[in-house]
Amino acid sequence: MANETQALNERAQLLLKALVERYIADGQPVGSRALSKLSGLDLSPASIRNVMADLEDMGFIASPHTSAGRVPTARGYRFFVDTLLTVKPLDRVEINQLEGQLQVENTQKLVASASHVLSELTRFAGVVVTPRRSAGFRHIEFLKLAEKRLLLILVTAEGDVQNRIIQTEKSYSPSELVEAANILNQNYAGCSFEEIRRRIQAELRQLREDMTRLMTAALAAGDQAVSESAEDVVISGGINLLGVDDLSSNMNKLRELFNLFEHRTTLLQLLDHSSRAQGVQIFIGNEAGLQPLDECSVVTAPYEVDGRVVGTVGVIGPTRMAYERVIPIVDITAKLLSSALTQR
Amino acid sequence: MANETQALNERAQLLLKALVERYIADGQPVGSRALSKLSGLDLSPASIRNVMADLEDMGFIASPHTSAGRVPTARGYRFFVDTLLTVKPLDRVEINQLEGQLQVENTQKLVASASHVLSELTRFAGVVVTPRRSAGFRHIEFLKLAEKRLLLILVTAEGDVQNRIIQTEKSYSPSELVEAANILNQNYAGCSFEEIRRRIQAELRQLREDMTRLMTAALAAGDQAVSESAEDVVISGGINLLGVDDLSSNMNKLRELFNLFEHRTTLLQLLDHSSRAQGVQIFIGNEAGLQPLDECSVVTAPYEVDGRVVGTVGVIGPTRMAYERVIPIVDITAKLLSSALTQR
DNA sequence: ATTGGCGCTCCGTCCCGGCGAGTGCTGGCG
DNA sequence: CGCCAGCACTCGCCGGGACGGAGCGCCAAT
Incomplete structure (x- = not known):
């Protein structure tokens, strides 16, 4: 009487399935009477009630109040989706x-x-x-919007585009911008921003200082743009x-x-x-x-x-x-x- | 008695103002009693009721049902915001x-x-x-993603960035892409897509056909990107x-x-x-x-x-x-x- | 084991009456 | 003529009580 805590005989499963399906269909608590018609089994409401009482003891279903039908519990749904449900794939x-x-x-x-x-x-x-997104970029590009105002365009490794406006301290010429972009694209595409920042300090000592500054600003903005939209x-x-x-x-x-x-x-x-x-x-x-x-x-x-x-x-x-x-x-x-x- | 259809003497305005303010504050219909205390005027509820009846006749206020207080109508709110309201600017x-x-x-x-x-x-x-957005672009750029797959990057006149993936029929080399972008940027930046499409047919006869095709495809995609996000x-x-x-x-x-x-x-x-x-x-x-x-x-x-x-x-x-x-x-x-x- | 029957519990609904709020009206007052 | 106190009236908003329906648990019979 008490050791069916785990077992769930076929009949009980069938009834649970019918109950859940019915409840999903119309949202009303399901009574023994309705279930006796639906289940396909030839059982009277009274017998069904016994099974339902067991299912309730095991925590698969519950009644909202004394005399409503039964409703699936979370556990009931869980069992339903795990072992009773038959999904039909989309055509x-x-x-x-x-x-x-x-x-x-x-x-x-x-x-x-x-x-x-x-x-x-x-x-x-x-x-x-x-x-x-992976950390690096695939392509980077500067566009001059105003005297000290650049638009940074950055294509991620995944092929989508981020953009950001950068304020600069000095005014860069278009050719400087192209140069900076080239350096970044040719040497550092695919690297993470973290890595680039480390390497750029070491490797680019020969560059004019303002160029380095531009690039670091760009990298910071790019990093931010990528991580923010992370x-x-x-x-x-x-x-x-x-x-x-x-x-x-x-x-x-x-x-x-x-x-x-x-x-x-x-x-x-x-x-x-x-x-x-x-x-x-x-x-x-x-x-x-x-x-x-x-x-x-x-x-x-x-x-x-x-x-x-x-x-x-x-x-x-x-x-x-x-x-x-x-x-x-x-x-x-x-x-x-x-x-x-x-x-x- | 009947020609106050338009006029609204000072007292009525004051009461209307008090009523609307009160109603906005607590959402309950406002009765004559409450209004007599609030208005600042030294009038008994009974007198207020007379004015309220007038206001109701003129369509400024209404009662939800026989014996609730009054509530502003759309017209009441309208008069309120037009002539009674005093906005205090943000500090x-x-x-x-x-x-x-x-x-x-x-x-x-x-x-x-x-x-x-x-x-x-x-x-x-x-x-x-x-x-x-205005119709044209400020800058355009191609980036090769895969053999026959391009990323079109387009900066609008307003300085924001659109992007779009284009499938092409043949595989373009990076230098071809740069060339096409250059032509578009140098000759047509700022023009509307419609205009470019007309001019490009006439002016670029000397170009190889596949280049023209690339550009027309780009223009179509760009046009679409801009107008869709219009x-x-x-x-x-x-x-x-x-x-x-x-x-x-x-x-x-x-x-x-x-x-x-x-x-x-x-x-x-x-x-x-x-x-x-x-x-x-x-x-x-x-x-x-x-x-x-x-x-x-x-x-x-x-x-x-x-x-x-x-x-x-x-x-x-x-x-x-x-x-x-x-x-x-x-x-x-x-x-x-x-x-x-x-x-x- | 299954089932019909019985009594019970509980919900939803409807109806009713009291209460409170607020009105419209009237008649009296300055 | 404007104002106002008083009064009767009208509603909406509960709270209580009655009723019907649905469904259960239990039990005794098969």
């Missing part, structure tokens, strides 16, 4: 549509559109962690969560959630953490360890460039979400993003 | 703080931070229309509106509002429209002509570069907002943005 047509939505013009657009696609397809919030998380369609009744009933919860969205760093930690695993990963309710998310699930997948993981995509929605749909969407989006970035 | 300290929050590293950051500052200071939604509106802190009780009670209204935020173009029209006027402009409730905004006010001000209006900043909040604070904030932000952009 070709859907994948093509999805791919068509990605804007490949440049990295920023790509990331933004990926996030947007996730939110559109799931009608929840889409998140994408921007790709980690890792960020792009969130789309947070507004969709307003339309989710599970969440929009708790106005306060909702506010906490949106506050979390503003504090990017916290979210970043969670998503970064998940980029160590491979494949789709799911955090249900408090598993994420973030209180504002305790009625939410986060479905994530890492994406890569040339086989190296550089970021994470994901969806944030209510625990009561259609996992069998969301999971493949996140999975495919990560793969499409990987391949779009790898062609660079 | 130096606040202006300095505000200025410190603007991130001048580049145009995108500047615009984003301006929008953010607006939302932080007012605790409503901040909006900024990105600066209109005018957009950056919204910050829309979430703040969740915390505004006036709005968060009507879940549906709120959703409509956020939908509006997603449809940037509609908002853009409104804000563009307002950039024709000069100085701070206010749209109260339905004055904006947008149904989702009928319980909101929009406070806007145009900003300029070198004396030419190029965009608009603004705040979107509930009609019940502290206009005397919001107006100077929007005003100053527009001015700071103007001066930050003009120094380029």
